[in-house]
Amino acid sequence: MRILYIFPLLLIANGLLSQGSSLPLGSNTYHILDRLEIKTGLPTPYHSTLKGYTRGDATQYALSVDTATGIELSALDREDLRYIFLDNSEWLGQAINCTTLAGRREAAAGGLTQMQASMADPRFALSKKPILKYFYQTPANFFDVNDKHFHIRVNPMLNFSIAHSVDDTQPVFHNQRGLEVRGGVDDRIYFYMNILESQSRFPDYVNNYIGKYNAVPGAGLYKSYKSSILDIDQGFDYLNGQGYLGFNVTQHVGFQFGYGRNFLGNGYRSLLLSDFAQNYLYLKLNWRVWRFHYQNLFAELTPNAFSRRGGDVIKPKKYMAAHHFSFRLLPNLELGFYEVVVFSRNNQFELQYLNPVILYRLVEHGLGSPDNVLIGLEGKWDLWKRFQLYGQLMLDEFKFNELVTDNQGWWANKYGIQAGIKYIDALGVDHLDVQLEYNTVRPYTYTHGDSSANYSHYNQSLAHPLGANFREWVALMQYQPAKNWIINARLISGTFGEDGTDQNWGGNILLPNITREQEYGNEIGQGITTQTLLAGLDVSYRLAHNLFLDFNYFYRRQDSDDDNRDNKTQYIGGGIRINMARQRFDF
Numbered sequence: 001m002r003i004l005y006i007f008p009l010l011l012i013a014n015g016l017l018s019q020g021s022s023l024p025l026g027s028n029t030y031h032i033l034d035r036l037e038i039k040t041g042l043p044t045p046y047h048s049t050l051k052g053y054t055r056g057d058a059t060q061y062a063l064s065v066d067t068a069t070g071i072e073l074s075a076l077d078r079e080d081l082r083y084i085f086l087d088n089s090e091w092l093g094q095a096i097n098c099t100t101l102a103g104r105r106e107a108a109a110g111g112l113t114q115m116q117a118s119m120a121d122p123r124f125a126l127s128k129k130p131i132l133k134y135f136y137q138t139p140a141n142f143f144d145v146n147d148k149h150f151h152i153r154v155n156p157m158l159n160f161s162i163a164h165s166v167d168d169t170q171p172v173f174h175n176q177r178g179l180e181v182r183g184g185v186d187d188r189i190y191f192y193m194n195i196l197e198s199q200s201r202f203p204d205y206v207n208n209y210i211g212k213y214n215a216v217p218g219a220g221l222y223k224s225y226k227s228s229i230l231d232i233d234q235g236f237d238y239l240n241g242q243g244y245l246g247f248n249v250t251q252h253v254g255f256q257f258g259y260g261r262n263f264l265g266n267g268y269r270s271l272l273l274s275d276f277a278q279n280y281l282y283l284k285l286n287w288r289v290w291r292f293h294y295q296n297l298f299a300e301l302t303p304n305a306f307s308r309r310g311g312d313v314i315k316p317k318k319y320m321a322a323h324h325f326s327f328r329l330l331p332n333l334e335l336g337f338y339e340v341v342v343f344s345r346n347n348q349f350e351l352q353y354l355n356p357v358i359l360y361r362l363v364e365h366g367l368g369s370p371d372n373v374l375i376g377l378e379g380k381w382d383l384w385k386r387f388q389l390y391g392q393l394m395l396d397e398f399k400f401n402e403l404v405t406d407n408q409g410w411w412a413n414k415y416g417i418q419a420g421i422k423y424i425d426a427l428g429v430d431h432l433d434v435q436l437e438y439n440t441v442r443p444y445t446y447t448h449g450d451s452s453a454n455y456s457h458y459n460q461s462l463a464h465p466l467g468a469n470f471r472e473w474v475a476l477m478q479y480q481p482a483k484n485w486i487i488n489a490r491l492i493s494g495t496f497g498e499d500g501t502d503q504n505w506g507g508n509i510l511l512p513n514i515t516r517e518q519e520y521g522n523e524i525g526q527g528i529t530t531q532t533l534l535a536g537l538d539v540s541y542r543l544a545h546n547l548f549l550d551f552n553y554f555y556r557r558q559d560s561d562d563d564n565r566d567n568k569t570q571y572i573g574g575g576i577r578i579n580m581a582r583q584r585f586d587f
Contacts, residue, residue, distance in 0.1 A: 168571075240278075242261075322338065391417070468509055
């Protein structure tokens with residue numbers, strides 16, 4: 001019977017605008033939007049915790065900043081806005097027909113579509129010298145079509161980098177090539193896809209991770225790779241891709257179905273849901289009304305990785321159901337609640353979790369409490385048009401008396417905490433932005449008695465790369481001295497506990513927590529205590545839109561109570577990128 005309620009919504013949706021495909025996770029556009037929100041104090045049409053933002057929302061906000069009065073923007077701020085307009089030109093029509101209901105009605109009455117309105121906007125730029133008339137007609141796109149009822153963007157993807165590694169005869173190497181396509185139909189349906197072929201040779205600490213978890217971070221099936229030209233015999237070859245179809249049911253309700261990743265949070269890390277793991281199949285529902293944004297996420301996950309067995313084995317399945325409710329209490333203050341359940345049902349989804357509004361803890365109790373339910377709180381607060389405070393609290397399991405009244409390190413007091421601050425235009429220097437973040441997660445957090453219900457996918461954490469049983473400090477700096485130069489520096493210090501042979505001290509979230517070492521006396525860093533210090537410097541020069549020349553320096557030192565696990569990595573190199581974010585393995 002519920003389907004009957006959908007048809008009226010479909011009818012009244014005519015003439016309303018789709019919000020387009022999502023900005024790629026890792027794109028520098030997120031940093032631009034973040035600093036503009038802090039600097040201007042203007043509220044965004046999206047809730048920043050829920051990434052990726054749609055291109056329509058990002059462009060709508062950039063337009064509101066560009067047309068606002070009484071706001072001082074620097075020349076570099078204007079260049080940032082211009083970058084967003086070039087990168088999302090199909091959504092410039094919102095300046096005419098999307099900012100008010102009256103404007104939308106006026107545009108619909110005149111038969112003006114989103115694409116027509118975009119092309120009529122003076123910010124819509126055409127290339128002065130297209131290649132062979134058909135390619136790069138606009139500065140941001142290799143090939144595009146701008147029809148009245150249809151638009152499409154086709155772009156190449158490339159990330160080629162090579163670095164000399166100290167104390168290693170073989171280089172650190174990435175050769176990634178691909179293609180991405182995005183588009184929309186009738187201002188209501190949108191789609192996106194990319195495919196990326198990769199050959200990589202990683203530093204030793206990443207190879208150690210792959211050997212331990214049988215998984216390449218962020219990838220699925222892989223095979224070995226060798227190159228006589230580059231003298232590489234310890235590399236990896238893997239193919240990956242994303243794709244989804246979206247539909248706006250009404251102005252305030254929409255869904256997206258596809259294969260990819262999501263991110264929850266305002267920090268460099270997320271303790272709720274990060275983009276560290278491999279892509280997964282998902283259905284995402286968004287409900288946005290007034291100051292509320294409610295999101296449902298249903299996903300099919302893989303509990304194990306069988307990377308070396310070839311592609312002819314059907315992998316077992318597990319499932320995730322999550323919802324996030326955020327509320328904009330003030331224009332500069334957002335608070336959110338997150339609940340997620342991970343479960344395994346012999347490759348069958350538990351239909352009771354499809355209820356989009358009920359608390360999953362209630363469903364779990366009704367089923368006999370067999371599943372892994374986690375809840376989280378998060379928020380951010382912009383202050384004085386210079387600072388942003390943000391944080392997260394992840395609660396896996398705890399008892400008040402064991403945690404507060406009589407705290408003796410009970411194993412099931414499982415939680416994680418994040419606290420961070422951002423400071424834009426630091427010390428009065430335009431586009432000098434710094435960020436400081438602290439993350440800590442108790443032992444055995446994200447684990448479950450049934451190892452298939454842990455908070456992971458393809459043997460990779462769905463939250464922090466270190467899993468659990470750690471504390472970490474992150475310091476970041478981004479400086480843009482001129483419009484084509486971007487300098488990023490980071491310093492990350494971590495302490496975590498590793499397992500000895502046949503031990504489970506709570507850091508490896510893939511292990512069932514019934515194999516824990518002790519009931520009480522558990523503390524962060526227990527087991528084989530390990531400390532890491534990571535430093536990185538990235539310098540990029542933009543030759544053309546989304547075409548970068550890169551220079552990078554990387555250093556990582558690992559000191560363990562077990563001297564055999566000590567490790568040091570140091571390399572320097574460079575490369576070229578087209579329509580891709582930097583690939584980092586900061587753990």
